Amino acid sequence: MKKFNTLRALRARGAQAALAVGAMVMATAARAEGAGIDSLFDGVDLSGISAKVLAMAAVIVTIALVIKGPSIVKRIISKI
Incomplete structure (x- = not known):
């Protein structure tokens, strides 16, 4: 029963977890590039x-x- 409740909680928070992981990956990639989000906004002028x-x-x-x-x-x- 405990595993079922854990799986239900993970399913309920799965989208938020995916968004957090995606944001973290994007932030890490941006910091590795060095320019950050400014490079994205500079492309739009x-x-x-x-x-x-x-x-x-x-x-x-x-x-x-x-x-x-x-x-x-x-x-x-x-x-x-």
Whole structure:
């Protein structure tokens, strides 16, 4: 029974774990390159630091919506 509960918990947190591992791998690769995320933003030609911060915020919000989107949509549909 304990193994079943552990597997259920792993299944429930699997997407979050995969996202964390992916972010860690990307961060490690970026640090190995030396330039980091600035090289990604320089390819888009964002000239100011404020534009880079806003672009990063947009990326973070998009990732959060991808993760939480289905549950939010279910909640909205259930209220209709």
